[in-house]
Amino acid sequence: GAGVSQSPSNKVTEKGKDVELRCDPISGHTALYWYRQSLGQGLEFLIYFQGNSAPDKSGLPSDRFSAERTGGSVSTLTIQRTQQEDSAVYLCASSERAGLSYEQYFGPGTRLTVT
Amino acid sequence: RKEVEQDPGPFNVPEGATVAFNCTYSNSASQSFFWYRQDCRKEPKLLMSVYSSGNEDGRFTAQLNRASQYISLLIRDSKLSDSATYLCVVNRRTGFQKLVFGTGTRLLVSP
Numbered sequence: 001g002a003g004v005s006q007s008p009s010n011k012v013t014e015k016g017k018d019v020e021l022r023c024d025p026i027s028g029h030t031a032l033y034w035y036r037q038s039l040g041q042g043l044e045f046l047i048y049f050q051g052n053s054a055p056d057k058s059g060l061p062s063d064r065f066s067a068e069r070t071g072g073s074v075s076t077l078t079i080q081r082t083q084q085e086d087s088a089v090y091l092c093a094s095s096e097r098a099g100l101s102y103e104q105y106f107g108p109g110t111r112l113t114v115t
Numbered sequence: 116r117k118e119v120e121q122d123p124g125p126f127n128v129p130e131g132a133t134v135a136f137n138c139t140y141s142n143s144a145s146q147s148f149f150w151y152r153q154d155c156r157k158e159p160k161l162l163m164s165v166y167s168s169g170n171e172d173g174r175f176t177a178q179l180n181r182a183s184q185y186i187s188l189l190i191r192d193s194k195l196s197d198s199a200t201y202l203c204v205v206n207r208r209t210g211f212q213k214l215v216f217g218t219g220t221r222l223l224v225s226p
Binding site: 040041103109 | 117119202
């Protein structure tokens with residue numbers, strides 16, 4: 001079946017502009033996660049959604065970052081007033097449920113470059 | 116100190132060699148452990164879970180030592196296709212399944 005999809009695959013933006021990154025999770029998966037991977041760094045957790053519950057935003061690095069998930073499916077990560085240090089690959093993952101035994105499936109990522 | 120630490124490598128080995136990667140984690144509250152594989156410019160994919168008793172999947176063997184907070188991955192009879200970055204991942208329950216990733220160990224298998 002279809003995996004996690006993300007768009008765009010690449011995004012180049014000027015410093016100070018806003019960007020929106022989209023994630024389509026696997027159909028039926030209730031849990032959705034956003035991570036980012038900077039050059040030479042491990043994946044860094046950003047935010048987590050589970051069903052209709054309030055998201056866990058504990059990993060968002062600043063108030064310029066926000067995310068929403070509409071209808072329990074598609075999610076959008078928004079970065080306002082982008083900075084050069086925001087350049088990274090942004091990865092979305094989904095899992096059937098949020099328990100320890102449920103594998104997280106990753107999308108191909110969006111490579112963001114802030115110039 | 117990082118919560119999950121790995122030797123970045125690269126480990127350069129010939130085909131057919133046996134290679135082992137180690138990983139240490141600092142948070143004793145970690146409950147589940149995994150090895151993920153990430154190919155260049157691709158997303159991470161689950162390679163195998165790591166169980167307390169140790170587990171094997173074909174040429175891959177994973178071990179966990181909770182007392183020393185140490186995880187290992189052994190690859191036997193290396194193939195060219197094993198060339199990738201191997202990510203050590205721990206799962207710390209904080210109300211949800213939070214995965215904490217190491218920066219990865221790069222493996223290069225040559226003919």
